[in-house]
Amino acid sequence: MARITYDDQTAAAFKTVREVPRDGLGHWREAIRRHLSPLPGMTVADIGAGTGAFAAALSDWFGLSILAVEPSAAMRAQIPRRPGIQVLEGDASALPLADGSADGAWLSLVIHHIPDLEAAAREIRRVLRPGAPVLIRQGFPGRTNRVELVHWFPETARTVDTYPSVEQTCQAFAAAGFRRGALEQIPETYRTTLAEFLAQADTFRRADTTMRNLTEEEFLRGKERLRRAAQDAEETPSPEPRTNWLDLLVLR
Numbered sequence: 224m225a226r227i228t229y230d231d232q233t234a235a236a237f238k239t240v241r242e243v244p245r246d247g248l249g250h251w252r253e254a255i256r257r258h259l260s261p262l263p264g265m266t267v268a269d270i271g272a273g274t275g276a277f278a279a280a281l282s283d284w285f286g287l288s289i290l291a292v293e294p295s296a297a298m299r300a301q302i303p304r305r306p307g308i309q310v311l312e313g314d315a316s317a318l319p320l321a322d323g324s325a326d327g328a329w330l331s332l333v334i335h336h337i338p339d340l341e342a343a344a345r346e347i348r349r350v351l352r353p354g355a356p357v358l359i360r361q362g363f364p365g366r367t368n369r370v371e372l373v374h375w376f377p378e379t380a381r382t383v384d385t386y387p388s389v390e391q392t393c394q395a396f397a398a399a400g401f402r403r404g405a406l407e408q409i410p411e412t413y414r415t416t417l418a419e420f421l422a423q424a425d426t427f428r429r430a431d432t433t434m435r436n437l438t439e440e441e442f443l444r445g446k447e448r449l450r451r452a453a454q455d456a457e458e459t460p461s462p463e464p465r466t467n468w469l470d471l472l473v474l475r
């Protein structure tokens with residue numbers, strides 16, 4: 224069971240406010256290039272592909288063939304249907320993929336939803352070719368100091384603290400034969416201003432596990448912080464773009 228239900232309403236909210244615009248993903252593109260060494264035609268399993276933002280980006284950037292595995296029908300319905308992306312029903316512990324069929328696995332903001340991470344790691348080991356990397360994009364406990372949401376809504380860190388840590392994730396994957404590789408913090412930027420982010424806060428709350436767990440008071444306090452910062456930003460001639468940092472953990 225995922226921590227939240229990805230129904231039609233959540234999937235639509237996710238698509239509207241949580242997909243990082245492509246032009247804000249330049250650093251992710253370079254980091255993935257370094258760790259995956261992609262070649263056109265290589266196959267990558269996007270596990271917990273959600274609305275398919277990364278499936279589409281990986282396909283466009285590198286000419287990869289993407290196997291987008293996603294358990295929620297509502298999220299799957301949002302994945303772009305086009306050559307280079309195969310959309311499949313399944314979850315991390317039961318991948319609908321043949322043994323040794325993928326040259327890499329991509330898991331973005333998924334591992335905290337997986338009930339048995341060791342079972343998932345074994346399943347990922349089964350479908351990957353030897354030496355193929357697992358790339359995990361994640362906010363890990365104790366490493367959220369540059370996560371934008373945590374800045375405005377500090378109590379969101381309370382939920383992140385219940386997610387698998389870097390060490391627990393590495394242990395689960397080690398049991399399946401993976402060794403820990405790189406761990407880097409990668410920035411991503413948003414086009415929308417703080418005022419626009421504030422206007423989206425209620426929709427964002429519907430689509431984000433950490434925001435859903437805030438009390439009403441915590442949420443309102445965060446919105447007030449945002450409102451004040453948005454006002455200051457309006458008086459700044461050219462404010463910095465909004466930036467969020469997440470971890471990239473690589474195992475192989």
Ligand SMILES: C[S@@+](CC[C@H](N)C(=O)[O-])C[C@H]1O[C@@H](n2cnc3c(N)ncnc32)[C@H](O)[C@@H]1O
Pocket residue numbers: 224225229242270271272273274275276277292293294295298313314315316330331332333336337338
């Ligand atoms: C926060 S969304 C991330 C979506 C996408 N990877 C992204 O970064 O835009 C988490 C996704 O994981 C999916 N999910 C939940 N439980 C899962 C599981 N056991 N195995 C694989 N995916 C799962 C959810 O349905 C949801 O689409």
